Amino acid sequence: MGIGFACALLAGSAHASVTIGGTRVVYPLEQREVTVKLDNDSHTPSLVQVWMDDGNANAKPGEVKVPFVITPPIFRMDASKSQTLRVMYSGEALPQDRESIYWLNVLDIPPKANAAADVSSLQMAYRTRIKVFVRPAKLPGKPEDAPAQLTWKVAASKDGKGQAVSVSNPTPYYVSFSEVDVQSGGHTFKNEEGGMVAPRASVVLPVTKMNGVPAGAKVHYIAISDYGGAIDGDATLGQ
Template sequence: MLRTKPTILAIVLALCGISVANAAVVIGGTRVVFPAQTRDVSLRLENKGGDPALVQVWVDDGDERSTPTSAHAPFAITPPVFRIDPGNGHALRIVHVGDDVPRDKEVLYWLNVLEIPPKASDAESKNVLQFAFRHRLKLLHRPKDLPSSPDRAVATLRWSIEQGVDGASLKVVNPSPYHVSFNAVDLHTSEGAGSPVSLGGGMVAPGASLGFPLSKDRDSFDTAKVDFVTINDFGATVRGSAAVDR
């Protein structure tokens, strides 16, 4: 499940005696996989709060500043705006309305879910600050009959330590037609004596590469191994490891 956390600003304002609205809408998943052979898919939303919530949804092609009127993506959502009462749920219907997408690899889009809280009943009598919470989920359009399976994509990754103008980096190349998302990447070296270097997370697209900057030059590494945690179609974490070329 995905849920928005309170921001630091919200916590500070709460300590100052100003009321703050909290995110109440819970989304039934951390990503949406859209099979190309399917005309539409559904996603469940639930209102776990005590007040009604107005929700607006749209899909974009990677522009974080997109709005429902400026977004570009071959998808339509019905309905685009709706209300969810406390304790109730709602199923989004996402429809694919375009055909000009690659058929040899996944394409990444983003599903935006904007939660607009109702006006506070005591807004006239005291200071009240309310937030509109925007959730942003990956939407993966997956062509039919891709070679291998998503679970096999991790096994095809190639890891190496590369030297660049700005220093060395741990590079991962993804030859598969699937996106691979990392929750964590840890580099083990012979120098580290068992203490891994934590490099964070990220995502590598099909046929692309991703670099994790290192604090030392490539010649400083003798042997290396990488441990990583990936996120599968269901939002579950899967651990893996691989040797690193240098």
């Protein structure tokens, strides 16, 4: 007797047949809706389920209350076809002086590789999860200028055995990083995880093997723009 297993994985779009047309979504809060394009790049159909969460990656569809509605929430995508999602703000109160953030989840469930009754099969369901930045109207400044306004300081690492960097964000925009390096004494210490700092908040980013780095060292970062592009910048590490 055949045994089928369905496994939902936190996987990037490189492993999934269904891909999202972008690495992030920006939702201007004054707009009634935004659209997100999906493409099925495979030669087979997929069953697709979409939902949003508020930061809990383990939340199942329907478990988290978010101020957005997505249509269609579940659908079949034929091979080599596209589907447009409509994301609509439902009107609940959100901060007007800074961005808010949610996450869009796309679960891609391809057909079984072998549906024969006497063959065991492993059916993999791939999930792609991207950020949705909710942007109120008339925020001061420009999001692409926010990375240059950050301040950087030496901080203790979480395990207390070395150093990390603390980055503070005085702007109303989220800033995400794909890369952060600290250069000191001919050595380069790398953050290998990326990270994000919320509006008017601070976060400590781990940096591999960083120790004994003084104030005044150089920080090089690559932030991510609204369109997924790179914003290169340099800063001085404070104490």
